[in-house]
Amino acid sequence: MLVSLLAAAGLLLVPACSAGPAPTAASLRVLPEPTPRTLSGYYGQDLRWHKCGSSGFQCATMKAPLDYAHPASGDVKLAVSRKKATGSAKKLGSLLVNPGGPGGSAVGYLQSYAGLAYPKQVRERYDMVAADPRGVAGSEPVECLSGKQMDRFTETDTTPDDPAEVGGLVGAYKVFAKGCQGRSGRVLGHVSTVESARDMDLLRSALGDRRLTYVGASYGTFLGATYADLFPKRVGRLVLDGAMDPSLAARRMNLDQTAGFETAFRAFARDCVKRSHCPLGTESVSDASSRLKAFFAKLDKEPLPTSTGRQLGESLATSGVIATMYDQGAWPQLRRALDAARTKGEGSKLLALSDTYYERGRDGSYANLMFANAAVNCLDLPPAFKNPAEVKAALPEFEKASPVFGKGFAWASLNCTYWPVRATGEPHRSTAKGAPPILVVGTTRDPATPYRWAKALASQLDSGTLLTHEGDGHTAYGRGSACVDAAINRYLLRGTPPTHDKRCT
Structure with a gap:
């Protein structure tokens, strides 16, 4: 949902930058497969779960390095929540969800919606999991004004x-x-999307999953695509709903x-x-x-x-x-x-x-x-x-x-x-070379993430498949289209994406 600051724009507005897409923008550098020795204390953490809220939710705290380049400089503590799979059939692992923002509480989204209202067949087979990204809600939140x-x-x-x-x-x-x-x-200098994507890999490891299965909406698609760029061999089933185009400079993104x-x-x-x-x-x-x-x-x-x-x-x-x-x-x-x-x-x-x-x-x-x-x-x-x-x-x-x-x-x-902190990111193409099929979803009259962004991201990803929702509103999953929901559920449960450019109403 990327939010504007003074109500002049909606969720997902970003600050304007250079004039358009970066035609020569490179992909993010893939991180090495072996866990670096300096991060060994963060991978495979034993999360201490306790009951929280109601309806069977559990909560825990996960640590991550404040600065991945200098792990010894200190930690950040991240709020994590889950609801165990409810069915008796063979479990498919964990399904991490993120509602977007940046700034939306993933834990709040899980406990108020995804863990209760996602399709029953999905909740029966997956442990539903969320982590507030660094700087957000329960994860050392950024504060600015009274x-x-x-x-x-x-x-x-x-x-x-x-x-x-x-x-x-x-x-x-x-x-x-x-x-x-x-x-x-x-x-303030360590709440970038790249750092949050690296935190997601720590969580994948702590949950005991070999690959990450994930549903990200709006800005959550940028977070998911960033993870796929950094860790293509660890990608499981990724749904990127209401997709952003990471190759755009922000002025072009803002205009769109x-x-x-x-x-x-x-x-x-x-x-x-x-x-x-x-x-x-x-x-x-x-x-x-x-x-x-x-x-x-x-x-x-x-x-x-x-x-x-x-x-x-x-x-x-x-x-x-x-x-x-x-x-x-x-x-x-x-x-x-x-x-x-x-x-x-x-x-x-x-x-x-x-x-x-x-x-x-x-x-x-x-x-x-x-x-x-x-x-x-x-x-x-x-x-x-x-x-x-x-x-x-x-x-x-x-x-x-x-x-x-x-x-x-x-x-x-x-x-x-x-802003008091220098930017660390740049526009880049998201290719995730070597990843299994990634499902990108776009709605034709989406105000916050225009449909052209979904088309662009699906074309950039080496294994991207585009699912089109012909309709209004922001994002598509769980918004009333039986066609969209069936296609995404099939992908999450069987690993079978729809045919490329399948269209739903």
Whole structure:
């Protein structure tokens, strides 16, 4: 789910970098098969499991080196959870799951969804397992701002109209970065995707599995593909759902995602204008788009009151709309929220959607999703927007990609410019040469991970197979397509991928 910082984009937005894909980008270097002597104390750990939560879940703590290049420099402790296979048939080992982010809690996802609602036949044959990646939730979480500071941050104007507003936005990014350095400096330079992928191999070893079987969604596909690049001979059955394209520089990725959210909004608008009470009118998609853009512009000057005592300005309203683009099941909520805001002048419903997006609790505290997201993104790709002038120059391109969201997406791309830790990653092709078949899944109108990314990743992987879901929303597994679910279940249970470019509705 890669998250933007100031609500100008949705989960999976990354900071803008250079102009496009890296045509000569090499693959990641495959790590040696034998366990290095310096890491022998981390492989084959004896995890001490104990009951946690309910419904048969167990938890444990796994250690990993803070710095793989210098293992003696200290450890990080990673939160792990599992639910043992429930069936009596022969077990297939462990199935590791990750919901994306970066910053999403895999343990939370396992205990609230995957360990309970994944298809029964899968849960019967696999131990369902999750580990919060380093810097996330239960694994030495990155922290940056207090609740009140984060409230101010999320309210910052992300579509600046004059030098003073540009300065305010830049200042907000600097305060955020300084807060992360002050509160989480020890881990801030060691939460990259490559390091988290190496942690996954430690977990595979601790679970006693010869190969890694894995389902990753959204950013979790990047994590899974990175593992396959580093350890192709240890790949089991990998499902990469809502795939990212690691060969893209982040500016290109950001533009693609900007267009993806525009596609998702237009799908919402097409549905909305057919209804007699659409809050954006009943004329056309173009009119609905113009009305939403005008509504945001009005909020920029005149925020709406809410029942919480907070005000709904343009930035929070934008994040509320963006939050509903991931799942068409949330469209009725968005219609009600827009109706209340546009016709009744009451912003509480749209503010509640924004708070859900930011994982803000009723007590004003925030989960660490947004903090971890920035920390991982800013390590994985170097920023290329060196100053606000470069963002201004890029505005026409972004606004062409999305008349509604483009300006905010472009300015959100500036966040890593002020990051206190130098990036360690680069765009690269993911080939995983020597790995068994890897299943890549793409949804044609996915807002956060555009379908073209799934096509690109499947073509890069030496053993990639593409499964296409023709539909709306972010990711495909478990979202109502019996065809998609059957194909993925067959692959997980039998190791048989669908025919390349199989299409499902």
